[in-house]
Amino acid sequence: MPSSKSHSSSRTASASTSASTSASASASASPNPKSTPGASNCNTPGAIGVPLQDSSAWSDTGCGQGFYCEHNNATFPPQYCPPTAECQTSRLSGASCEPQGTFEPVVCEAGFYCPKEGGKIKCPAGSFCRIGSYEATKCSPGSNCKEGAIRDMFFLPMGILIIIDILLVTAVVVAKIKSRYRTKHPKASKNKGLPFGGVPFRNNKKYEEISGDSSPSAMEAGIPLQNSMEFRAPDFRRRPTGFEQLGLQGAEYALHDDLQDDNGASRTDLQQFVQSLSRILGATKFGLNFDFQNLHFQPKKNPKPILSDVTGMIDAGSLWGVMGASGAGKSTFVNVLMGKTPNTGGITKVNGVAGDIKKYKKIIGYVPQDDIVLPELTVRENILHSARVRLPASWSDSEIQNHVDILLRCLQLDHVMHSLVGSTSAPVISGGQRKRVSIGMELAAAPMALFLDEPTSGLDATAAASIMSTLKALSRLGMTIVTIIHQPRQEIFESLDSLVLLGKGRMIYTGPQRGIQPHFEGLGFSFPGHSNPADIMGDIIAGEGRLYKPTGDAGVQSLIDYWASQHPSPTESESKRSTVSMAEMNNLTQTIKQRGAPWYRQIWFCFDRSLIQQYRMKSSFFFELGVGAMAGFLIGLAEETQKGMNFRGIFNPPYSILSTSVEYTAVPQMALLVGLAIGLTASAPGVKIFGEEKLVFWREAAAGHNRFAYYVGKVVSTLPRMILANLHFTTMFMVLSTPRISWFSAFGANLLYFWCIYGLASCISMVTRREDGPLLAVMSSLIVGVLNGMSPSLQKVRSWHMVWLWRSLPGTWLAEAYFTENVSPFAYLYDIDMARASLGYHLGKYGTDLCLLLALGAIYRVIAFLGLRFMYPSKQR
Known part of the structure; x- marks a missing residue:
């Protein structure tokens, strides 16, 4: 029947x-x-x-x-x-x-349409008619729809894609030609010929208010800063320097050998640098002094303290070396002194004022042992970014750039300023120049104190001596320079003004470098002739003193006990010697408040820097575009045999009995393939955006960069990359598969899925090592792609009471968006509610699906930012 x-x-x-x-x-x-x-x-x-x-x-x-x-x-x-x-x-x-x-x-068969009035009409040119059409559907502009067409072959995006690719390749070729021309014909600075190297000293009124001087500025008159630079701020302790004794001109000649041995141009560069520093610092003193009394640090769950009873003073305007054997507490001491690690006992003071040292982070520079610089940027670009973010917000960009150019000349980096820094595995500049870039990134912010962790480590003797010569010159300008140093050459050792020697976390010696040998000789140690005093001193404080003291106690503990007995903690009256005037502290507070660009400008700086990085890594960028296009081509090829007809259901009454076999899962399967392809395309680049820059983020956060601005700038910079990769993928996929969903609807859904995968990859990069990040990101993208509600279906998952898990993943919302756009147009022909009930998707909520994809991608980024912000907080102080 x-x-x-x-x-x-x-x-x-x-x-x-x-x-x-x-x-x-x-x-x-x-x-x-x-x-x-x-x-x-x-x-x-x-x-x-x-x-x-x-x-x-x-x-x-x-x-x-x-x-x-x-x-x-x-x-x-x-x-x-x-x-x-x-x-x-x-x-x-x-x-x-x-x-x-x-x-x-x-x-009605494909290629024809059958209106309700009766008859079967062949689909006219410019339209297409899928199976069961009751009217012809107009093809999109730029499509090739001949008479009897059964699908819309939308070629306009392909033409746009070809044009964009040609423009991208042309831009890269032109940029490369210009770069080579610039290298062969370096242009003079655009600020050359202007006073002080092109810095128009604006807002002199503000300068006078800060300096307390309402008279015409010496700088305004074009006169070298001698009187104003004699540092009228009165009474706190400062080591006498050649800069103060001789005035600016004397300092220039005294530092001639330290900076560079040329025809005298260095004197002009130094003068301009000093004037620029003076303006940044409001004509206050260049350096800070540090007092530390009974300093103590003991981590939680550590049975012994790392630092104990460390007392001393570091004068402003001097070059200090911190030395000791491995495990002596050198790095901990420096970290506590500059506020990176909070002390658990004792008192630290800056310019005689006790308190939270972290508030001085904007005027304290720190150069880590490893040169944490961005290899894709040039020497100048690395330093310029630091200056833009950390110099006073009132400075114009031309003033900042001129300040950086002066600094590059003083650091002898002007001849390589347009060279890429390169990585340690593939260097472009020398190790000494790389170290100078790392130092220059801190000097660009005009710090009043500079701490360095083994700046000569890994350098040859010549480069190490050059670095120390630069630091010596900076101390002569009035900066406080504190450097951890290990086994220095004799010339480097003798260039230090003062030393802090530590052993077992206790003080062994603090004072002038020239007093080291008399101090140890007074304890019975002998220094053989023609030997490096630094080597002998290093052996003694490392516990090998018996070689130089045949009799008596030559252990480290005896050195610690002797210093403690001869140098007790300073009395309250002695500590008052470092007290500064209220006017000086007000000037210092005002200087700190003015430091740093506002957060919205920092977003732009980070965005601009990230775009430059992506341009420099154009091989990776083009590879991502190629992978996207290839993935779209392969997925489209797999769907091409269906000719765009990827859904069959039960015909609406009264034609149910005429139905053929249903095909409900073809659309979710297509969405699954799309999700997997996008995951493979975007997961690895998403990890690379942050995974390789955590060290840079930690350094910049510790220096006072706005963390939110850094992250937002990086996120926004990925949008053009995602759009172009998605354009390649969607265009190739849609041209071959021609599903019922429109090209623009598919582009929007795919782009937001790219957005989610990039966000997910960012989360992965926060919790994994750089080497493991890409693999784990790919695996994660496969998981969220497979769990899209196709198999097992959402209807099945609902019976497990776990639909919340599937709904928390972007693959489900992508599949639902595809299901709505591909199935809803057939509501006149099929019972789509039966298909909806069978799979568990919602229909008619395409906009909601996209909003939820957008929200999920944003949530992933919030999680990634929180991980970046709160993981390893000690590295960000």
Whole structure:
């Protein structure tokens, strides 16, 4: 009986759906079986089959939307005849067959449309008609739709893509040509010829208010800063320097050998640098002094303190060396002194004032042992970024650039200023120049004190001596320079003004470098002639003193006990010697407040720097575009055989009994392939954005950079990259697969999935090592792509009470967006609610799906930022 056949057909065809639902839908469309003729004579004209039920989509003269009935009229309405075995097999396999009776309706074939008024019309040129069309659909502009077209081949994005790629390649070639020309023909500084190297000293009123001088400025008159630079701030302790004794001109000549041995141009550079520093610091003193009394540091769960009873004074305007054996507490001492590590006991003072040293971080520079610089940037770009972020916000960009140019000349880096820094594994500049760049990034911010962790480590003797010569010159300008140093050459050792010697976390000696040998000789140690005093002193404080003291106690503990007995903690009256005036502290506070660009400008600086990095790593960028295009091509090729028809359902009543086998999972499967392809394309680049720069972030955060500005600048800089990668992927995918979803809808959904994968990769990069990040990011993208609600379906997952997990992943929302846009247009033909109930997706919420993708990507980035911000907080102090 036809009714039974239709039940069987529906159950078989709806293997992925509820059998009872399909059966009831078919039964509702079938009349009383008794009216069906017993013989299979439906092919006989005029034979009476099973009349289809009346429907608003059916009229006296034609079938419903998307169906075609060649001979039916008011006398002979559309009828259903039982299919033959061959026809039934064809329908169950998803194909169609000829009408089983003269009057049986048949779905309108692809390439034609069948209006409800009746008839079958071939799809005109400029339109396309998918299977079951009741009207022709206009093709998009730029499509190639011939007569009888069955899908929209949208080629306009392909043309745009080709143009963009040509422009990108052309821009890279032109930039490379310009770069080579600039290298061969370096241009003079655009500020050359202006007073002080091009710094127009604006806001002199502000300068006078800070300095306390309302008289015409010496700088304004173009006179070298002698009187104003004699540092009228009165009474706190400062080591006498050649700068103060001789005035600026004397300092120039005294430092001539320290800076560079040339025809005298260095004197002009030094003068300009000093004037620039004076303006930045408001004509206050250049250096800070540090007092530390009974300094103590003991980490939690550590049975012994790392530092204990360390007392001393570091004068401003001097070059100090911190020395000791491994484990003596050198790094801990310096970190406590500059506020990177909070002390657990004792008192630290800056300019005689006790308090939280972290508030001085904007005027204290720190150069780590490893040269943490960005290899994709040039020497000048690395230093310029630090200056832009950390110099006073009132400075114009031209003033900042001129300050950086002066500094480059003083550091003898002007001849390599446009050279890339390169990585340690693939260096472009020498090790000594790389170290100078690291130092220059701190000097660009005009610090009043500079701490360095083994600045000569890994350098040859010449480069090490050059670095120490530069530091010596800076101390002569009035800066406080404190450097951890290990086994220095004799020339380097003798260049130090003063020393702090530590052993077992205790003080062994603090004072002038020239007093080291007399101090140890007074304890019975001998210094052989023609030997390096630094080597002997290093052996003694490392516990090898028996070589130089045959009799008596030569251990480190005896050195510690002797110093403690001879140099007790300073009394309260002695500590008051370092007290500064209220005016000096007010000037210092004002200087700190003025430091640093506002957060919104820092966002721009970080964004601009990140774009430059991506341009310099253009091979990686083009590789990502190529991978995106290849992934889109392969996924599109896999979907091409469906000719864009990737959904079949149960026909709407009264045509349910004519349905072929359903295909509900083709759209989610397509979304799965899209998600996996995007994950493979975007996960590794997403890790690279932050995974290789955590050290840079920690250094910049410790220096006072706005963490939020850094992160936002990096995130925004990835948007052009994501858009271009998505353009390549979506264009190749859509041209081949031509699904029902429009190109713009697919582009929007794919772009937001790129956004999510980049955000997820950022989270991965926060918690993994750089080497492991790409692999884990790829695995994570595969997981969120597979769990998209296709298999197991959301309907199945709902019975497990775990739908929340699937709904928390971007793959589900991508699949739902694709399902809505590909299935909803067929609501006139198929029972799409049955498909929705079978899989568990929502329909008609494309906008909501995209908003949730956007929100998930934002949540991933918030998590990544929190990880960046609160993981390893000690490295950011």
